[in-house]
Amino acid sequence: MSSEARKNSLVLHLAANPNPISVRVDREVVEDLGQRLVQVVRNGHTQSIRTADGKEFVVNFAHVVAAHFE
Template sequence: MNKHLVLFMAGNPNAITLAVEPEVAEDLGDRLVQIVRNGHTQTIAGSQGQQYVVNFSHVVIAYFE
């Protein structure tokens, strides 16, 4: 079953939800706090083979559900 990475961007009250494989969520889960704190740009593999590039310097809140 897919996981979802939920992102809230600065200046936008609407969440962006990206479907990812459970392995991606597991890999990023432990590092997500550091990635957001440091504002890294990260490539994230989507659940259907897509590649998302997220600039975490614009992310205010990020979590997996």
């Protein structure tokens, strides 16, 4: 995987799953959510996320133990 692709991946570590989930996201998501990610996880917000291929999904951060961008 190229370094650019890694930079655009949101990695979610869920409480009920020992394996992290990695999702490729738009650069805009990294710029927008990156600044608020700690707060979103800490408060357990539900957030709509746009993937790199233009699809959208919702993450309930109440089930996320840790999240970061690669």
